[in-house]
Amino acid sequence: MAALWQDLRYALRGIRRAPLLACIVVLALTARIGLNTALFTIIEGMWLRAHVEKDPSNFVQLFAQYSSSQGGKGRFFSISVAGYMAFHAETRTLSNLAA
Numbered sequence: 001m002a003a004l005w006q007d008l009r010y011a012l013r014g015i016r017r018a019p020l021l022a023c024i025v026v027l028a029l030t031a032r033i034g035l036n037t038a039l040f041t042i043i044e045g046m047w048l049r050a051h052v053e054k055d056p057s058n059f060v061q062l063f064a065q066y067s068s069s070q071g072g073k074g075r076f077f078s079i080s081v082a083g084y085m086a087f088h089a090e091t092r093t094l095s096n097l098a099a
Contacts, residue, residue, distance in 0.1 A: 060094070062087065
């Protein structure tokens with residue numbers, strides 16, 4: 001904890017000696033963080049999120065499910081890459097498939 005206070009005092013002395021440089025650094029960091037957030041928001045909205053709001057009736061969600069030995073339904077589980085590729089290759093009713 002003592003080292004933290006020593007580092008903090010050193011940083012404050014540096015800011016007091018060169019306030020213009022400190023201001024430029026804070027503004028540069030603010031601009032970089034804002035730009036990064038804006039770009040990620042755009043990319044996530046365009047490519048990473050499903051666009052269900054355009055026409056929700058055209059979207060389906062697939063789940064893999066195994067049946068137990070007693071004939072009842074089992075639990076849902078995630079689909080592997082090989083399973084996705086098989087669904088993608090064999091689908092005839094869907095125009096496209098995404099995972």
